[in-house]
Amino acid sequence: MLIKTQADGFLHPVSSDITPQGIYTGRRDMVRLMASGVAGAALAGWAGRQALAQTGPKLAGAKSAVPGAVTMEKVTDYKDASTYNNFYEFGTDKADPAKNAGTLKTTPWTVEVEGLVKKPAKYTLEDLLKLSPMEERVYRLRCVEGWSMVIPWVGYSLSALIKLVEPTSSAKFIEFVTLADPKTMPFVGSRVLSWPYVEGLRMDEAMHPLALLTFGMYGEVLPNQSGAPVRLVVPWKYGFKSGKSIVKIRFTDKQPATAWNKAAANEYGFYSNVNPDVDHPRWSQATERRIGEDGLFAKKRKTLVFNGYEAQVGQLYAGMDLKKNF
Numbered sequence: 001m002l003i004k005t006q007a008d009g010f011l012h013p014v015s016s017d018i019t020p021q022g023i024y025t026g027r028r029d030m031v032r033l034m035a036s037g038v039a040g041a042a043l044a045g046w047a048g049r050q051a052l053a054q055t056g057p058k059l060a061g062a063k064s065a066v067p068g069a070v071t072m073e074k075v076t077d078y079k080d081a082s083t084y085n086n087f088y089e090f091g092t093d094k095a096d097p098a099k100n101a102g103t104l105k106t107t108p109w110t111v112e113v114e115g116l117v118k119k120p121a122k123y124t125l126e127d128l129l130k131l132s133p134m135e136e137r138v139y140r141l142r143c144v145e146g147w148s149m150v151i152p153w154v155g156y157s158l159s160a161l162i163k164l165v166e167p168t169s170s171a172k173f174i175e176f177v178t179l180a181d182p183k184t185m186p187f188v189g190s191r192v193l194s195w196p197y198v199e200g201l202r203m204d205e206a207m208h209p210l211a212l213l214t215f216g217m218y219g220e221v222l223p224n225q226s227g228a229p230v231r232l233v234v235p236w237k238y239g240f241k242s243g244k245s246i247v248k249i250r251f252t253d254k255q256p257a258t259a260w261n262k263a264a265a266n267e268y269g270f271y272s273n274v275n276p277d278v279d280h281p282r283w284s285q286a287t288e289r290r291i292g293e294d295g296l297f298a299k300k301r302k303t304l305v306f307n308g309y310e311a312q313v314g315q316l317y318a319g320m321d322l323k324k325n326f
Helices: 036-044 078-084 096-105 126-130 159-165 202-208 260-261 310-317
Strands: 110-115 121-124 135-142 149-158 173-178 200-201 211-217 232-233 245-252 285-292
Touching: 078 149, 078 202, 110 126, 121 126, 126 211, 135 232, 149 159, 149 260, 159 202, 159 285, 202 310
Parallel strands: 110 245, 149 285
Antiparallel strands: 110 121, 135 149, 149 211, 173 200, 173 245, 211 232
């Protein structure tokens, strides 16, 4: 089963217990408890689901107990969050992923864990879903291009998987490799980036409880264009650090060569923590545009250090020059 049921002595609340129900404009019913049979049916339906902005199979998530994991800001409408995306494997325009990601095949799916671990393994999607109880976490997402969203993600701390595979003392970084299938991802092979798309985190970053191994959003399984069937969400970093459609997790003693850092190291640093004081070479990072607040007189928001999660993650970078280590 994905989560405990009331019979186990714990009753999970619906999403409206986390964020006021009025916030979820245009959504279907709130998150429901799923029995294992229902979960299996949902998984089986992933492969045939259309990628355009439609609600999908339910994925139950419990209220998160992780400090800083819930914000009471207005949640971005599902339609906006699922049709305005960066996923260059399906095109470079923000609308391209929703239009083109219907070709992505998410079942069967395997994530291989290798490198400096005592227990390397290959996990099916079903294995990963059973690994730890699901939580719903309402996180801000800040893009390096200057726009932001607030999204209720469903998953569990990445640390649950890390602890299971037992990294060796030599493991200092984790590399995340995403799917690069030219048959189902029409822009793989383009010269925009080197493929497959690779991202990485320092070990202590990956172990932080806010780093989320993510399977759903808005109480439903991830739509293809949002990184189905499994992705990262690292809320204090710019969005490109949260790799989508992950197929391999590699533990290493060396800092990974990540996709955007290889493409333009002067623009995209390895850390890429949200920082209003470190501008992109071509634009300011001091403010951001919240998707859904696009009226003629809408004011931009001030960008928050670490995307507003400084109290939770600031200690990870104590003593570091954040302008040099951008």
